[in-house]
Amino acid sequence: MLEIEIDGKKLTVPSGSTVMDAANSIGVHIPHFCYHKKLSIAANCRMCLVQVEKAPKPLPACATPVTDGMKVFTHSDQAVTAQKGVMEFLLINHPLDCPICDQGGECQLQDLAVGYGQSGSRYQEEKRVVANKDLGPLISTDMTRCIHCSRCVRFTEEIAGYQELGMANRGEFTEVLPFIGKTVNSEISGNVIDLCPVGALTSKPFRYSARTWELSRRKSVSPHDGLGANLVVQVKNHKVMRVLPLENEAINECWLADRDRFSYEALNSEERITKPMIKQGGVWQEADWQTALEFVANGLKGVIAEHGRDSVAAVATAHSTVEELFLLRKLMSGLGVDAVETRLRAADFSLKTAGATWLGQPIAELASNEAVLLIGSTLRKEQPLLAQRLRQGVKKGLKLAAINPHADDLLTTKAAELVVRPDQLVEGVLQVLKAVAEIKGIALPTNVDAASIDIPAEARAVAAVLDGKAKAAILLGNLAQQHPRYAEVYAAAAAIAEATGAKLGVLAEAANSVGAQLIGTDAGGDVFAKPRQAYFMLNTEAEFDVQNGAQALAAVQNAKLVVALSSFSSCALEHADVILPVAPFSETSGTFVNMEGRAQSFNGVVRPLGDTRPAWKVLRVLGNLLGFVGFDYTSSEEIRDEALAGDIAPRLSNVLAAPVAVKAQAASGLVRLGEVSLYQADMLSRRAPSLQKTADAAVAAQLRASAATLAKLGLAVGDRARVTQGNGVAELEVAVDAALLDEVIRVSANHPLTRALAAHVGAISVVKA
Amino acid sequence: MLSQESLAQIDRELAKYPADQRRSAIMGALRIAQTEKRYLTNELIEFVASYVRIPPVAAYEVATFYNMYDRKPVGKYKLTVCTNLPCALSGGYTTADYLKQKLGIGFGETTADGKFTLAEGECMGACGYAPVMLVNNHSMCNHMTPDAIDKKLAELE
Numbered sequence: 001m002l003e004i005e006i007d008g009k010k011l012t013v014p015s016g017s018t019v020m021d022a023a024n025s026i027g028v029h030i031p032h033f034c035y036h037k038k039l040s041i042a043a044n045c046r047m048c049l050v051q052v053e054k055a056p057k058p059l060p061a062c063a064t065p066v067t068d069g070m071k072v073f074t075h076s077d078q079a080v081t082a083q084k085g086v087m088e089f090l091l092i093n094h095p096l097d098c099p100i101c102d103q104g105g106e107c108q109l110q111d112l113a114v115g116y117g118q119s120g121s122r123y124q125e126e127k128r129v130v131a132n133k134d135l136g137p138l139i140s141t142d143m144t145r146c147i148h149c150s151r152c153v154r155f156t157e158e159i160a161g162y163q164e165l166g167m168a169n170r171g172e173f174t175e176v177l178p179f180i181g182k183t184v185n186s187e188i189s190g191n192v193i194d195l196c197p198v199g200a201l202t203s204k205p206f207r208y209s210a211r212t213w214e215l216s217r218r219k220s221v222s223p224h225d226g227l228g229a230n231l232v233v234q235v236k237n238h239k240v241m242r243v244l245p246l247e248n249e250a251i252n253e254c255w256l257a258d259r260d261r262f263s264y265e266a267l268n269s270e271e272r273i274t275k276p277m278i279k280q281g282g283v284w285q286e287a288d289w290q291t292a293l294e295f296v297a298n299g300l301k302g303v304i305a306e307h308g309r310d311s312v313a314a315v316a317t318a319h320s321t322v323e324e325l326f327l328l329r330k331l332m333s334g335l336g337v338d339a340v341e342t343r344l345r346a347a348d349f350s351l352k353t354a355g356a357t358w359l360g361q362p363i364a365e366l367a368s369n370e371a372v373l374l375i376g377s378t379l380r381k382e383q384p385l386l387a388q389r390l391r392q393g394v395k396k397g398l399k400l401a402a403i404n405p406h407a408d409d410l411l412t413t414k415a416a417e418l419v420v421r422p423d424q425l426v427e428g429v430l431q432v433l434k435a436v437a438e439i440k441g442i443a444l445p446t447n448v449d450a451a452s453i454d455i456p457a458e459a460r461a462v463a464a465v466l467d468g469k470a471k472a473a474i475l476l477g478n479l480a481q482q483h484p485r486y487a488e489v490y491a492a493a494a495a496i497a498e499a500t501g502a503k504l505g506v507l508a509e510a511a512n513s514v515g516a517q518l519i520g521t522d523a524g525g526d527v528f529a530k531p532r533q534a535y536f537m538l539n540t541e542a543e544f545d546v547q548n549g550a551q552a553l554a555a556v557q558n559a560k561l562v563v564a565l566s567s568f569s570s571c572a573l574e575h576a577d578v579i580l581p582v583a584p585f586s587e588t589s590g591t592f593v594n595m596e597g598r599a600q601s602f603n604g605v606v607r608p609l610g611d612t613r614p615a616w617k618v619l620r621v622l623g624n625l626l627g628f629v630g631f632d633y634t635s636s637e638e639i640r641d642e643a644l645a646g647d648i649a650p651r652l653s654n655v656l657a658a659p660v661a662v663k664a665q666a667a668s669g670l671v672r673l674g675e676v677s678l679y680q681a682d683m684l685s686r687r688a689p690s691l692q693k694t695a696d697a698a699v700a701a702q703l704r705a706s707a708a709t710l711a712k713l714g715l716a717v718g719d720r721a722r723v724t725q726g727n728g729v730a731e732l733e734v735a736v737d738a739a740l741l742d743e744v745i746r747v748s749a750n751h752p753l754t755r756a757l758a759a760h761v762g763a764i765s766v767v768k769a
Numbered sequence: 770m771l772s773q774e775s776l777a778q779i780d781r782e783l784a785k786y787p788a789d790q791r792r793s794a795i796m797g798a799l800r801i802a803q804t805e806k807r808y809l810t811n812e813l814i815e816f817v818a819s820y821v822r823i824p825p826v827a828a829y830e831v832a833t834f835y836n837m838y839d840r841k842p843v844g845k846y847k848l849t850v851c852t853n854l855p856c857a858l859s860g861g862y863t864t865a866d867y868l869k870q871k872l873g874i875g876f877g878e879t880t881a882d883g884k885f886t887l888a889e890g891e892c893m894g895a896c897g898y899a900p901v902m903l904v905n906n907h908s909m910c911n912h913m914t915p916d917a918i919d920k921k922l923a924e925l926e
């Protein structure tokens with residue numbers, strides 16, 4: 001510990017602290033631009049100059065280590081003169097175009113210029129002008145405003161993991177740019193907008209649509225992945241204008257993924273449906289709520305009377321809130337219907353655990369593991385901010401290993417990696433399990449039949465990464481959870497965890513995957529395999545939210561009654577009989593339980609659009625109409641308190657309820673690797689135009705395979721290929737992917753171009769179109 | 770894109786640094802590429818970056834920062850005259866002006882026959898021998914008075 005005095009205040013700080021850290025710890029503000037607590041120290045803006053006793057000249061607080069007995073003056077004459085001098089230099093080439101700058105009102109340069117700037121400039125010469133750069137559909141540039149703090153450059157390299165921006169040229173000619181002809185394609189790129197202290201990098205979708213001081217700031221929670229990033233939603237005239245991160249060190253830190261940040265565009269989409277609609281004689285007609293709800297109540301009663309309660313199934317995506325899912329289940333049990341399902345992207349429903357599957361540890365502790373083994377995960381696209389956390393962990397010594405059906409770059413160092421065919425994920429995990437058993441000199445569990453398994457060197461390397469680590473985690477991603485043999489993958493992974501002492505965790509696919517399990521909306525199984533007479537669908541688009549979208553669509557099309565509760569019309573319209581417009585997350589209060597089991601409640605940030613109503617209110621009224629007791633809630637909080645009564649923690653468990661028989665199998669031939677692209681994963685991101693223009697969205701529209709496989713199929717990059725799976729056909733552009741084994745055909749799932757295809761993993765045939 | 774020899778030289782540069790700090794070899798790698806190809810196109814920078822396994826923009830930063838890297842075609846002989854303070858005080862500008870007049874070109878220009886390019890350089894750490902001139906980045910010429918320049922130019926064929 002070191003003693004330091006700042007502006008007369010004495011304090012002690014840990015050695016290694018900088019003057020900036022010390023000042024921050026006692027709330028003394030030192031003006032700065034390039035300093036950022038999550039980035040490396042660049043010390044290139046010089047705004048943070050302070051006076052230090054016995055130092056011959058002012059020193060930059062952000063880069064000056066505290067020494068024992070140091071005396072610092074942040075507002076002395078010397079310090080203020082230095083700070084004013086720096087400000088004068090910064091403003092020399094700045095265009096001072098605040099009136100037309102989106103950053104106006106939230107600009108650090110503007111704010112500090114008020115304190116340290118002059119009212120007029122002594123610089124009379126010509127200012128420099130810097131050409132704008134095309135950074136893609138999300139980030140707008142006004143590079144003349146750049147003050148070269150290099151925060152954006154450091155972000156891409158240090159946080160996003162790949163340096164997409166650089167500082168070219170030198171001195172007066174320095175400019176920030178991507179490499180010639182490239183854009184910024186990171187899935188967390190939008191954070192540079194927040195980091196840029198001036199208006200050089202601003203949000204493209206938000207550009208010129210409001211001034212910051214006209215916006216009210218409301219807290220919310222991201223409805224996308226299982227992280228539950230905290231949001232500040234900014235609103236003007238009852239319209240969501242923009243989304244920013246709400247800092248929460250335990251969850252999203254100060255970051256957001258682009259999906260969290262830009263999906264709000266969908267909230268104002270043309271496809272929003274604002275009036276209840278009933279299809280009569282094949283024609284859609286607007287209806288009032290009373291009529292529509294009675295239609296639904298009578299319809300459900302009618303189907304059950306005629307075909308029995310097993311003829312009805314309710315489905316919802318796990319992007320629905322706790323309150324919505326709880327009332328859905330309650331409504332269905334009132335009707336005697338058991339089939340309520342949220343695991344819509346699953347292919348194997350047989351896994352039974354002692355509680356709700358979850359991360360197995362707090363999110364904040366993930367990066368402090370000594371080793372992490374990822375199984376079946378395209379992590380950067382599934383959980384962009386968790387990938388970021390692990391990246392920071394690797395810098396501090398975490399060893400990362402993966403068993404995956406691809407060798408995608410995590411933009412960090414992998415200590416070991418086993419790449420398998422998508423239909424051999426179980427076998428891959430078994431190879432590592434066998435290697436672990438060998439290292440430990442233990443026998444395989446009796447439920448595991450791995451006799452036919454040989455151990456390749458890569459599997460041994462993966463096993464070695466976990467071996468002897470006091471704190472390790474094994475994490476199952478979306479590809480594992482959506483795998484046709486999920487229960488076997490899970491059981492084999494659990495056996496590795498057991499043998500190595502690692503904690504097993506499941507990376508929740510959706511914002512409320514854990515909440516859905518707590519409520520018990522995972523009791524239906526594959527409700528589309530055996531078609532029902534009636535489907536009650538909450539926030540679900542059959543083709544895009546269900547693993548076998550083609551099968552689901554057929555089931556829904558042939559059903560007698562389809563009730564769709566949705567915020568959007570397009571897809572639901574084609575097959576539903578009645579559509580009830582319900583509020584997206586921004587227009588209702590609700591709760592999501594994230595992957596670490598944390599319940600986060602939020603309020604609506606704007607009022608429901610048109611005649612839209614929060615789904616929990618719709619379900620409540622339906623309950624009343626059907627004459628069920630216990631549907632007299634007056635607030636969503638009341639529902640939440642009933643739904644999540646008691647502690648959540650004891651109800652989370654990744655322990656298998658019963659042993660699962662795991663048996664190695666052989667596989668050969670062309671096989672599909674179907675992943676849900678990050679911008680197709682849920683109703684909102686699907687409809688966010690800017691996200692649909694990103695490089696990630698473009699990649700999702702391609703068929704990818706190894707060069708050897710393409711050659712064997714007679715395909716060249718840029719060709720169009722026709723793929724057939726089951727009865728479904730899709731036509732896609734061909735691209736090469738070096739991260740795949742031969743015979744693996746990577747084709748997005750639940751994508752507009754591939755919606756006719758069947759299971760995510762399975763035999764597929766490909767010909768040139 | 771580069772010859773086997775150049776690649777072997779770049780490998781030697783890479784071997785000088787720890788395996789996780791390949792980025793450190795980029796200056797040497799770009800120098801080797803430039804020596805073979807005379808100047809660095811964007812494609813060449815991207816190639817070198819991917820060979821060193823760093824993002825292309827990281828190589829571009831280096832290639833645009835140091836003025837001994839040429840990103841436009843240069844003449845057979847690139848003459849770089851130091852105009853930093855010690856040289857300037859000892860006749861660096863006189864040298865530069867003499868060369869400009871003699872070759873009929875300014876800084877950053879190449880003679881019509883493609884033989885000479887004139888460039889302005891930064892301190893070469895040889896201030897004691899001012900005025901200093903560099904030929905093709907590799908050979909240093911000291912005390913470049915007009916007489917010495919005449920002699921040097923006559924040597925360069």
Ligand code: SF4
Pocket residue numbers: 145146147148149150151152153176195196197198200201
């Ligand atoms: S663009 Fe913004 S963040 Fe990047 S260097 Fe310039 S001022 Fe800093």
Ligand code: FES
Pocket residue numbers: 031032033034035042043044045046047048049060061062063
């Ligand atoms: S904040 Fe210290 S130099 Fe920029």
Ligand code: FES
Pocket residue numbers: 851852853854855856857891892893894895896899901
């Ligand atoms: S100033 Fe010319 S060599 Fe140093």
